Amino acid sequence: MSEALVAAEAAGTGVEPVPAASGARQFWRRLRTQRAALVAAAVVALLLLVALAAPLLTALEGQDPTSYHPALIDSARGGVPTGSLGGVSADHWLGVEPQTGRDLFARLVHGARVSLGVAFAATAVQVAIGVTIGVASALGSRWVDQLLSRLTDIIVAMPLMIMSLALLAIVPSSFPRPVLVALVIGLIAWGNIAKIVRAQTLTLKGLDYVSAARLSGWGTLRIARRELLPGLAAPVITYAALLVPMNITVEAALSFLGVGVKPPTPSWGQMLTAADVWYQAAPQYLLLPAGALFVTVLALTVLGDGVRTALDPRAASRLRVGTGRRREKKATATGERAGGTSVGQDGGPSAADTTTGGTAS
Template sequence: MSIALERSAPAPGAVPPGAGAGRQVWRRVRRRPSALAAAAVLALLVLLALAAPLLSHLTGQDPGAYHDDLVDSARGGVPLGSFGGISADHWLGVEPGTGRDLFTRLLYGARISLLVALGAVAVQTAVGVGVGLAAALGGRFAGRLIGLTTDVMIALPMLVIGIALTAVVPPDFPRPLLLILLIGLFDWGGTARMVRAQTLALRGLDFVDAARLSGGGGTLRIARRELLPSLAAPVITIAAIKVPTAMVAEASLSFLGVGVKPPTPSWGQMLSSAQTWFRADPAYVLLPAGLLFVTVLAFTVLGDAVRTALDPREGSRLRVGTGKESKA
């Protein structure tokens, strides 16, 4: 009896699924000032991206409007004025060669980068969880076949395939959707491996056996009602870590010309066109590169904080070391 209870008991400090799990994770996350700062940066970025049309209207600048009078044609299109043409009308200067407003283009570029990153992570999480569960619950032959397929998908070079797709994908196909599908469908291998390993460890525990013996339903019902709640913590953790990876992938694909096409702005596309202007207008390179760096860093710090908060050992450390977990 003692052995059975030990196998079925949750790890000390683990965050159980339920209504209070989110509050418990938040209490642990907010103890880290770096995580709060990262969350504040991301909240501000999302707010600015959502308010891009409003801010564009308030500033009176259209991200696609050309201003030839703001660039020096004699010097190849370098913005007039200092620091890339910063002025009361153009808060961050203008784009070399075109004179388009950089502030509004960065805001609209943030919408593309966030949309693609979050959409790609949603796709790869859904596929990875489904494939991982199928590999763990589908029998030995199915497990080996799915495992081999997962290894092949991990080994495929996404950037090379993305470049090749530009030759076959119709030009009118929505590029943000193409990026979401490309990144999501070629980056689910790590999630699938993790879910398979966790499911293999969970399916032999007593609560799964009890659900099976009590007639709780077939494999799909047990996976949905018993296994998925227990997999929520590691899945959320790996999804949070995948967001900055997806942002870098979107920027890389856009830099290589696979992403959105002009005049739709994106940070990766701006970096691609900025490489010829680095010496003449460093601000045009530093602004999108700096925003991408700060955003990826904020997602990474927040993802690490969520991982730590969902770690069972963190709960044990907090209770034994400080005694604050039960008082929060």
């Protein structure tokens, strides 16, 4: 509730306002009831920990992602790693790359730093631009709203992959590629979140606590910062949680097409690009980055769905398919036990209740 509205009610009734329950505490309480979301959160936390600790992990293994090991490659067979399982050994925990002999474990964990870093950075850029444009459009004048809305429509209509390919192709190679990929994705794909924020802001403008803040003499910027942004937190966080896996996929696709992160910097999409011709001779070279991408995108998607459900308890989770009847039967049985009536299998009173009733009569 608005601070201005709380103060007005307290002054009118002479009673000190009672502080509301913590929104973060309610969110965590709801999120704890969703086991799939908790498992997904643990997987995401583990992936982030691996990405942050990549230099330490590779130092523990004694390898790095760029060193070549030609002695571990069988040149007579076209560059296939020697040994079993693609060269897995105590020195190379997941084997080595075909043709180059670079350590797969080192490239996989360092690729997590690039793929996750690009995805989260692009999401931050999208959220910053989308929230700014959406709030400005909803709170601005009619002409400002029309101008920003048409700009948002143009951004939404732009094909993301084609525009990214065009921009990444003309930028000089001296510019840091991971930073460039994150900026390109963020600057092109903010239109949908801007539309969501504009629609939600228009809804919040008509609520009582925003009107009370306006009548109290607060300016537009203060109302937006103190009243509207807290109300926008739930939809923005929900959509941002779903944007991260989308951006991971886009980065992988751009690297797969050859315009993303350039060698020797490792990324999962770049590893898939180099592995497309080795799926028979060295299948682990393809399966490792593909499996990492699959697990990451799945975990982030499940976590995003759990966050959406926890922030908006009225919306049922899309992952709970076919459980509506069980929840309804459980609620009915609980209500009947609380009312003191037991129900038989045919829907009527049980034999115990009939016997008791006959004896009493």
